[in-house]
Structures are given as C-alpha cells and as structure tokens.
Amino acid sequence: MSTRDIARATALHGTVRVPGDKSASHRALMLSALAHGESTIEGLSPGHDVQATSVIVEQLGARRVDGLGLVTIIGPGEGLSASPHELDCANSGTSMRLLTGLVSAIEGVHALVGDESLSKRPMDRVARPLALMGATIHGQGVPITAPLRVEGSSRLRGIDYVVPVASAQVKSAILLAGLSATGPTTVHEDVLTRTTTEDMLRSAGLEVRSTPEQEGCAITLVPGRPRPTSWRIPGDPSQAAFFAVLGALHECAVVEVLDVDGSPQRIGFVDVLERMGARVTLVPGAHGLTLTSQSSELQSTEVYAHEIPSVDEVPILAVAAAAAHGVSGFFDMAELRLKESDRFNGSMQLARSLGCRVWDEGDDFFVEGLGSAAAFAPFTFDALLDHRMVMASAVAGAAGAGCTIDGADTVASSYPHFFDDLLALYE
Numbered sequence: 482m483s484t485r486d487i488a489r490a491t492a493l494h495g496t497v498r499v500p501g502d503k504s505a506s507h508r509a510l511m512l513s514a515l516a517h518g519e520s521t522i523e524g525l526s527p528g529h530d531v532q533a534t535s536v537i538v539e540q541l542g543a544r545r546v547d548g549l550g551l552v553t554i555i556g557p558g559e560g561l562s563a564s565p566h567e568l569d570c571a572n573s574g575t576s577m578r579l580l581t582g583l584v585s586a587i588e589g590v591h592a593l594v595g596d597e598s599l600s601k602r603p604m605d606r607v608a609r610p611l612a613l614m615g616a617t618i619h620g621q622g623v624p625i626t627a628p629l630r631v632e633g634s635s636r637l638r639g640i641d642y643v644v645p646v647a648s649a650q651v652k653s654a655i656l657l658a659g660l661s662a663t664g665p666t667t668v669h670e671d672v673l674t675r676t677t678t679e680d681m682l683r684s685a686g687l688e689v690r691s692t693p694e695q696e697g698c699a700i701t702l703v704p705g706r707p708r709p710t711s712w713r714i715p716g717d718p719s720q721a722a723f724f725a726v727l728g729a730l731h732e733c734a735v736v737e738v739l740d741v742d743g744s745p746q747r748i749g750f751v752d753v754l755e756r757m758g759a760r761v762t763l764v765p766g767a768h769g770l771t772l773t774s775q776s777s778e779l780q781s782t783e784v785y786a787h788e789i790p791s792v793d794e795v796p797i798l799a800v801a802a803a804a805a806h807g808v809s810g811f812f813d814m815a816e817l818r819l820k821e822s823d824r825f826n827g828s829m830q831l832a833r834s835l836g837c838r839v840w841d842e843g844d845d846f847f848v849e850g851l852g853s854a855a856a857f858a859p860f861t862f863d864a865l866l867d868h869r870m871v872m873a874s875a876v877a878g879a880a881g882a883g884c885t886i887d888g889a890d891t892v893a894s895s896y897p898h899f900f901d902d903l904l905a906l907y908e
Contacts, residue, residue, distance in 0.1 A: 483889050483890040484885060484887050484889060486885050486886075487878035487879055487883055487903075488879075488883045489878070489879065489882055490908070492731070493728065493731050493733070493735075494736070494906060495736065495737070495906040496736075497738050498738070498739045499720035499896070499902075500717055500895070500897075501526040501714035501715070502714055502718070503528060503531060503895055504575065504649070504717075506522070506525050506534075507534045507573075507579060508677060510534050512682070513543070513707075513710065514542075514554055515660065515706065516556040516706065517556055517557070517558045517560075518555065518556060518709040519709055520709045521712065522551070522714065523550060523711075523712065526895070529571060532571075533569060534570075534579075536569070540566060542560075543556050543561065562588075567592045567593075568580065570594065571596055571894075572599050572821060572866070573599065574599060574820075574821070578651065578653070578654050581593060581604065581631055581654055582607060582655060582657040584633050586616075591631040591633060592630055593628065593631065594628040598866050598867075599821075600621075600627045604624070604625050604629060606624075606651050608620065608629075610642045611655070614637040614655075614666075615638055616631060616632065617631070617632035635661060637659070637662040638664060639662040639666040640655070640659075640662075641666075641667045642669065644668060644669065644671075649675045649791065652670060656682065657678075660687070660705065660706070660707070666704075667699055669697065669698075670698055675744060679700055681712075682702065685710045687705050687707060689701070715740055715742035716738065717896075718744075718750075719793045719794060719869075720895070720896055721738040721741045723797050724736050724738050724774065725750065725751065725761055726754070726798070727774070727880055727903075728776070729776070729777040730777075730779075730800070730854040731880045732854075734906075735775045737774075739766070741763075741772050743769060748763070749788040749789040749790075750794040750797075750798060751772070753788065753789070753794075753801075756782045757782050759774065759777045760775045761774045761777075778806075779805035779806070779850070780805055780807060781802065781808050781809040782805075784798055785812045786814055792814060792820075793820075795811060795828055796827065796828045797869070799811065799828040799848055800832070802837075802848040802850055803831075803837045803848055803850055804854040804857070808849045809848050810846075810847050812844075814844055815844040821867040821868065825844075828846070829841060832848045835858055836858040858882060859881075859884060860877075860884050860885075861884065864886055864887060865888065867891060868893075868895045871886055871899075875900070
C-alpha cells in the first residue's frame with residue numbers, strides 16, 4: 482500500500498482531460514461483446530475497474546484488439562459462453578453487478594469473485610430481481626456477498642420490477658439480463674438515476690422506452706441483440722467533480738476540464754457548488770461540456786442524496802463544505818456506507834482531519850466549515866482502499882496545507898494518471 486505526500490499549491494492553472502466515463506466504458510465493453518461483429522470504443526477508461534470488465538468479456542468469448550486511441554471488441558456470432566475460470570471483478574462493484582445480469586442469460590455456471598473490499602458489498606439487490614427472471618444466484622451470507630455462483634439460463638423471462646433503492650447498477654443488471662428474456666422487461670425507479678444504460682442500448686439498436694412516473698421513471702426494454710457500434714466515451718463527470726472543487730477552493734486558481742459527459746443525472750454536483758457560491762461554468766463543446774472552475778468564497782448548503790443518485794461526489798463535496806462558511810448538511814446518505822469503503826464515515830473523518838467540527842444524525846451528517854481552504858490543517862489520511870477518498874484527500878491537501886495519503890495507489894482503479902494531472906496544474 483503506497484503513501485503519497487501532497488504539497489500545498491501556490492497557484493493552480495491549466496486544463497485537464499479526465500479519463501473516459503467509467504460507467505459508459507463498462508457498458509460499451511459489455512454491449513460490444515454481446516453484438517455480432519466489430520465495435521470500436523474511443524476514450525475507454527484506462528482504470529483497473531474497467532480493465533477487469535474487459536478481461537471478463539474476453540473470458541466469455543469476445544476478442545479485444547488495441548489500436549492508437551481506439552479499442553476494437555469483436556463479439557462472437559454464436560454469442561458469449563460460460564468460462565471455466567473465475568471471473569475476477571477485482572474492486573469493481575459496477576463490473577460485478579452488471580456482469581451478474583449479463584451472465585444470468587448465458588447457459589452454464591459462472592463464478593464471480595472480487596477483492597476483499599468488493600466481497601463486503603451487498604449483491605442481493607441484483608440477485609433478487611434476477612432470480613425472478615429465472616437465474617439462480619448463490620452468494621455468501623445474508624444479504625449475499627461475493628463470491629457469487631450464477632447459474633445462467635437462455636430462457637429468462639421478462640419482469641416488471643420496482644427497484645427498492647435507486648441504483649443505476651441494479652437497473653442495468655436487469656436490463657442486460659432482459660436482452661435475452663422472453664418478453665419485455667420493465668424497471669421502475671422512484672428517483673431518476675443515470676440513463677447511461679438506456680441511452681447506450683438505444684444507440685446499439687435496441688427498443689427502450691422511458692416513461693416518467695412522478696419523480697422517477699419506468700424503463701421498458703424489448704428483447705434483442707445489440708448491433709456493432711462505434712462508441713465515443715466522454716470524460717467522466719465524477720472525476721471532473723474533484724477538479725471543480727479544487728478550482729473553487731484555492732484562492733488563486735482557474736481550472737478547466739474538457740469534454741465532460743453532460744447527462745443531467747451526472748452533473749448534480751455542479752448545482753450544489755453553484756448554490757454554495759462557486760464560480761463554476763459549463764459550456765457545450767464538440768465532444769461534451771467544458772467545465773471551468775475558479776477561486777470562490779463558499780457558503781454552506783444542504784445536499785440531498787436524490788440530487789446525486791450515485792452519491793459518488795459526496796466525499797469531495799464534504800471537502801467543499803469544510804471550506805465554506807456555516808454548517809452544511811448531507812441528508813439521506815445511507816448508501817455511502819456501501820461503497821468501496823464506508824464513505825459516510827470516511828467523508829466525516831476527512832472533514833474532521835481538516836479541522837472541522839463534524840457530527841452525524843442517523844443517515845445524515847453535518848460539517849461546520851472553516852470559511853476557507855487556507856484554514857485547513859495539514860493532515861494524514863488513510864484512504865481505506867477507496868479511489869474517491871484518495872482524490873478527495875489530495876484536493877484538500879493541494880488547496881489547503883498539504884497532506885499525506887496512505888493507500889494512494891488505489892486511485893488507479895478509476896484514474897491511473899490522477900496525480901500527474903493534479904501536479905500539472907501547480908504553479
């Protein structure tokens with residue numbers, strides 16, 4: 482486990498192009514593998530999580546060919562087939578949950594495994610609906626965790642399912658299984674989650690209908706096989722969020738992030754920062770949004786989980802709250818406890834390390850800000866094998882008084898060149 486020292490930046494100026502969107506990268510690999518023939522992917526995320534998915538679709542029968550800035554995936558005409566080897570999802574919850582749906586529709590027995598962290602994350606939320614479709618899934622304990630044993634079936638049935646906890650991963654697992662089902666599959670969500678899967682299914686020639694329902698949506702998929710597609714993956718908004726906060730926190734900064742995915746469900750963090758008084762702008766470009774963030778004086782706000790359905794940006798927003806005037810509240814954040822680490826306690830501990838008064842009430846937590854990142858204390862932080870906690874710590878150190886991060890190499894799961902991109906902004 483590596484340790485990384487981050488010095489305070491005197492000033493921060495420059496342009497960053499973050500890795501390709503992790504969510505879209507996973508799905509592009511899976512849909513390309515399911516298609517018959519050659520698909521190309523431009524901008525595929527280089528992170529270890531996406532690499533795990535790539536290795537697994539090859540184990541299932543697809544072929545990958547790497548070119549200059551372009552990845553070609555060749556899906557077998559006869560379709561994917563079970564592998565005699567374990568499917569190692571490493572630290573990637575997206576890989577495990579989505580692939581559980583995908584292999585549920587492939588005849589045979591599939592063994593999905595992960596590292597120690599992933600093996601603690603709940604998988605019953607995908608196992609339950611997939612069992613209703615006709616797959617058999619065995620895991621460890623209650624609620625079940627990995628390793629998983631999935632007995633796939635080519636005769637799955639379509640279902641009409643209400644997702645109990647808003648989750649794009651659960652929705653996606655059901656829809657991927659539904660591609661081979663007998664009859665349509667409908668997923669109801671009471672909070673809108675990222676539409677990456679539905680959008681990409683449509684791009685691959687599938688019939689998908691999205692119907693508004695109160696605050697949520699019903700998504701209906703007609704079974705079919707994806708067609709080969711040329712995918713262009715935009716920059717990952719969740720990664721851009723770290724640089725958005727960095728630019729706002731430092732007293733001498735202008736930071737620009739190019740070609741960011743602008744899906745409404747992915748950029749809720751921008752609304753939060755604008756409420757706080759951050760000088761953040763989004764300008765459409767040829768291949769996504771250009772996000773610009775510059776030095777700002779921040780005020781406290783209230784952040785609700787439904788604004789950021791994946792809650793992935795909460796750790797870095799907690800750092801923003803630490804630099805704000807007043808008390809910020811983060812509400813309905815139970816899902817944070819079920820990520821790569823316990824990000825609920827991790828976000829609180831990080832803010833506390835900076836010198837803030839922090840407390841929790843049930844699934845809510847509160848950060849009393851210091852009024853400026855210049856007031857941050859130097860700190861040492863154990864990132865608990867969580868890439869987002871690594872990046873949040875690094876931003877706090879760069880904008881504040883510096884820091885030491887234990888477990889810094891974990892950042893490679895999503896953003897292998899994060900520290901290079903961060904240090905390139907230093908002046």
